Amino acid sequence: MGATTIGALVGGAIDSMSGDDGNADGAIIGAITANVLKVVVPIAVTYAIGWAVLRGLGEIKDQVFGEES
Template sequence: MSATTIGGLIGAAIDGMSGDDDSSVDGAIKGAVIANVLKVVLPVAVTYAIGWAVLRGIGELKDKVVGE
């Protein structure tokens, strides 16, 4: 199953649990949209975090080898 389908199913289940209306379609649409956004944002955020950690580690290593 793709992330969009799983996001839609989770969104529909959450919307169905609230009991506000009879249809869970709007929750499924919101879940699918959120899943597609996360497919783009999450890898970018993880890549940025790893890059920042590597650069910080290189700076610390340089300070230990060369001195401040």
């Protein structure tokens, strides 16, 4: 199943727990959230890895050449 479908199912299930009305609006919100997360999560992970690599390279440079004041 695609992320959009799973997001719609989870959103619909959460919305139906309240018992107010149908679960269509929860399914729509879940599908939109899943699509946003498909874009945001890879960007955030890439940024975090890049930041960690640059910080590690800075630490290695400081150890090799000595810390700068």
